[in-house]
Structure formats: structure tokens, C-alpha cells
Amino acid sequence: MKVSAVFLLVATSAVLLSASVSAKNIVCYFTSWTVYRNGNGQFDVDKIDPFLCTHIMFGFVGITNEGKINILDHWESDDDGLKHFSLLANLTQVNPYLKIMVSMGGWNEGSQKYSEVAADPAKRKLLAEEVVHFLEEHKFQGFDLDWEYPGIRDGSDVQHDPANFVELLKELKTALYPRGYILSAAVSGGVTNMDIAYDVPLVSELLDIINVMVYDFHGAFEPFVGHFAPLTASSKDDAGNATLNVKSGIQHWIDRGADPAKMHLGVGTYGRSFTLADPNNAELYAPTSGGGKSGPYTGQDGVLGYNEICELHSDWTYIWDDEQQVPHRVGGNQWVGYEDERSLALKVEYAKEKNLGGIMVWSFDTDDFRGICGSETYPLIRTIKKTLIN
Numbered sequence: 001m002k003v004s005a006v007f008l009l010v011a012t013s014a015v016l017l018s019a020s021v022s023a024k025n026i027v028c029y030f031t032s033w034t035v036y037r038n039g040n041g042q043f044d045v046d047k048i049d050p051f052l053c054t055h056i057m058f059g060f061v062g063i064t065n066e067g068k069i070n071i072l073d074h075w076e077s078d079d080d081g082l083k084h085f086s087l088l089a090n091l092t093q094v095n096p097y098l099k100i101m102v103s104m105g106g107w108n109e110g111s112q113k114y115s116e117v118a119a120d121p122a123k124r125k126l127l128a129e130e131v132v133h134f135l136e137e138h139k140f141q142g143f144d145l146d147w148e149y150p151g152i153r154d155g156s157d158v159q160h161d162p163a164n165f166v167e168l169l170k171e172l173k174t175a176l177y178p179r180g181y182i183l184s185a186a187v188s189g190g191v192t193n194m195d196i197a198y199d200v201p202l203v204s205e206l207l208d209i210i211n212v213m214v215y216d217f218h219g220a221f222e223p224f225v226g227h228f229a230p231l232t233a234s235s236k237d238d239a240g241n242a243t244l245n246v247k248s249g250i251q252h253w254i255d256r257g258a259d260p261a262k263m264h265l266g267v268g269t270y271g272r273s274f275t276l277a278d279p280n281n282a283e284l285y286a287p288t289s290g291g292g293k294s295g296p297y298t299g300q301d302g303v304l305g306y307n308e309i310c311e312l313h314s315d316w317t318y319i320w321d322d323e324q325q326v327p328h329r330v331g332g333n334q335w336v337g338y339e340d341e342r343s344l345a346l347k348v349e350y351a352k353e354k355n356l357g358g359i360m361v362w363s364f365d366t367d368d369f370r371g372i373c374g375s376e377t378y379p380l381i382r383t384i385k386k387t388l389i390n
């Protein structure tokens with residue numbers, strides 16, 4: 001009896017241990033406005049494969065100056081029209097292990113309102129109550145805060161935001177944890193930004209999931225060519241550029257005291273593009289005259305979805321950068337750096353090497369979700385999943 005009881009105990013903890021070690025997450029963002037895109041770019045909840053990701057984030061809801069949730073588009077999100085909240089929640093009927101979360105913020109929301117709410121104890125409390133109410137009403141499993149960023153950008157308060165951000169997370173944690181809800185945040189992967197914005201040990205302790213946005217290091221906001229998410233530095237980087245890569249960002253979070261098991265390495269299914277000033281100079285740091293031409297689905301200069309690149313620009317010359325471990329394509333005066341199966345597999349291997357909790361993906365809608373370019377749907381997210389569990 002005794003022996004078998006001990007054996008059982010050991011066997012059980014071994015199972016638990018192996019379960020927690022192999023339970024790697026793939027946190028995927030659903031960007032609700034993609035329902036308005038044209039043609040093959042049009043995306044909706046029915047295009048989501050509920051078995052690809054472990055967590056799905058609805059992006060985004062906004063905030064009011066008072067600390068209330070601001071539904072940014074009632075037509076696509078709640079029960080007035082397309083019912084995205086309800087459709088997402090219902091995906092757990094197909095895959096009961098899936099977690100559906102609501103994400104608040106994003107780049108376009110700016111920093112000011114978050115700074116104001118985080119600074120006021122009554123507003124922090126109201127927001128936490130609102131979030132609990134939202135999760136109960138819509139049957140979601142967690143909340144994701146995407147304040148970009150504490151202490152950075154217009155209207156932020158560089159002196160007080162970092163401490164107030166921690167206070168806000170405490171308020172949210174106190175409300176969410178006893179009810180079994182997950183608390184996550186998307187955080188900057190830039191070394192300079194994170195030194196300003198975050199008290200890393202406290203942030204790490206309070207969050208269940210830390211999504212590190214190690215992308216957008218370069219783009220049309222600079223007047224020269226650069227990859228948006230290089231895995232490593234280039235020998236052409238100078239002192240000011242040498243940390244603008246995935247490994248530097250992840251390592252800095254770890255060095256500053258984040259728990260690697262909570263960290264999720266963020267990757268993009270898109271590319272950032274440029275118009276070359278001189279088509280004969282397509283090297284890293286070559287001068288540019290602006291962003292690359294917009295694509296028919298994403299519709300923004302300087303950005304192309306992987307789906308747009310593979311459907312429409314497979315004739316552009318493919319170049320693999322051995323130093324930075326990422327691909328780009330050049331066609332005439334157009335240059336686009338992006339992610340493919342090879343570069344993503346390397347990023348996932350790195351996340352495994354660092355014992356991270358998993359990968360965060362921005363976002364479903366720019367992967368080849370229809371399977372137009374190859375034999376299967378979602379080649380990028382599928383590669384992440386395969387590499388993560390192998």
C-alpha cells in the first residue's frame with residue numbers, strides 16, 4: 001500500500017511536471033476590424049481554426065477617461081451586429097481548452113487616458129469592476145492590457161506611469177485572480193522603452209502572461225532599410241542600433257527579472273516595407289524615400305501582410321539574411337522584410353532555449369489563412385505550433 005501510494009505520488013507529480021513543461025502557449029490576436037477588408041483579405045471569426053492557438057485575444061476595446069470600457073465598434077463586436085464577442089466565446093464549445101480574452105488598448109489608443117486612469121485609485125477600481133463584469137457577461141477567460149506605453153508617448157507621465165501601471169495591475173489582479181481569470185499584458189520589447197516603462201520584477205509577479213512585442217524595431221518611420229524583427233544584431237548596426245532585435249529584447253526582460261515561464265515571444269505575420277531611394281542599393285540601411293506601396297488588404301503604406309506578399313509578390317527576389325536570420329524580398333524599388341516558416345521556426349527554437357512560456361502572434365488575419373499560397377491554411381501559425389511542440 002505504502003509503496004504504491006508513494007509511487008502514485010511520484011507518478012502524479014511527474015505527469016504534472018511534464019504537463020507544465022510541455023504546455024507551451026500560442027497567444028493569437030484576432031483584430032476585429034479585418035472583417036471590413038476586401039476580397040481574399042476579408043477575415044472573420046469563422047476563419048479561425050480553434051485548435052491552432054491556446055489563447056485568442058479580441059483586439060481591441062478602448063478606455064474612457066473615467067476608467068470605463070469603451071467598445072470601439074459596436075457593430076462588429078457585441079450583439080448589435082456581427083456578434084464577435086459571442087462567436088469568439090463560443091469557440092470554447094469546439095475546443096474546451098481554448099482561452100478567450102479581451103485586449104484593451106493598442107497603438108491607436110495612445111497613452112494619455114491610460115496614464116490618467118492608472119493615476120487615480122477610484123478609476124483603477126472602476127476599471128477592474130468593469131473588466132470583471134465584461135468577462136462574466138461575455139464568458140471570456142481573461143483580460144489583456146495593451147497600454148503602449150507607460151511613461152512613453154504624448155500625454156504620458158514619465159515620472160509616475162511606471163508605478164501607477166503596477167498599481168493598476170494590482171487592482172486588476174485582486175479582482176481577477178480569485179475568480180480564476182487570466183491577467184496578461186502586451187509590453188515593449190525595446191530595451192530603451194522597457195527601462196522607462198516597467199518595474200519588471202513587480203510587473204512579472206502580477207501578470208500571468210507577458211507578451212513581449214519584439215517587433216517593429218524598424219519600419220517606414222525611419223528613412224532607411226531595416227528588418228522589423230531581426231533575430232540578432234547585424235554587423236552593420238552601430239551602438240544605437242545593436243539592441244533593436246529579438247534576442248536583445250527578450251534577454252533584457254530576463255536580465256531585469258522577468259519570469260521566463262510567463263514570457264511569450266511576440267512575432268508578426270506581416271512585413272514592413274520601404275520604397276528604395278535607389279533601386280540599385282537594397283542593402284541594410286540603404287536610404288529610402290518612404291514606406292513601400294500599400295497592399296490591397298492591409299491598405300497601409302509601409303506594411304504588407306504575409307498573405308499579400310505570398311499571393312501577390314512571390315516574383316520579387318527572395319533574400320535570406322544569414323546574420324539577422326530573417327528574409328526579405330526586393331522587387332524594383334520595393335523592399336519588404338517579413339517572417340516566413342524558416343525565420344519563425346528559428347524564433348520558436350530560441351523561445352524554447354530560453355524556456356519561455358510560448359509565442360504571441362500578431363495576428364491571424366495576415367497569415368495565409370485561406371491556404372492560397374500553399375497546401376494548407378495558416379502556414380505561419382502552423383509552423384509555430386509544430387516547432388513549439390516538437
Ligand SMILES: *[C@@H]1O[C@H](CO)[C@@H](O)[C@H](O)[C@H]1NC(C)=O
Nearest residue numbers: 082083084086087089090093
Ligand atoms: C453561442 O452559443 C450559445 C449557446 O449555444 C447560443 O445560444 C448563441 O446563439 C451562440 N452565439 C452565436 C453568435 O452564434
Ligand SMILES: *[C@@H]1O[C@H](CO)[C@@H](O)[C@H](O)[C@H]1NC(C)=O
Nearest residue numbers: 224236237238239240241285
Ligand atoms: C542606426 O543606424 C543608422 C545607419 O547606420 C543611423 O543612421 C541611425 O542613426 C542609427 N540609429 C540609432 C538610433 O542610433
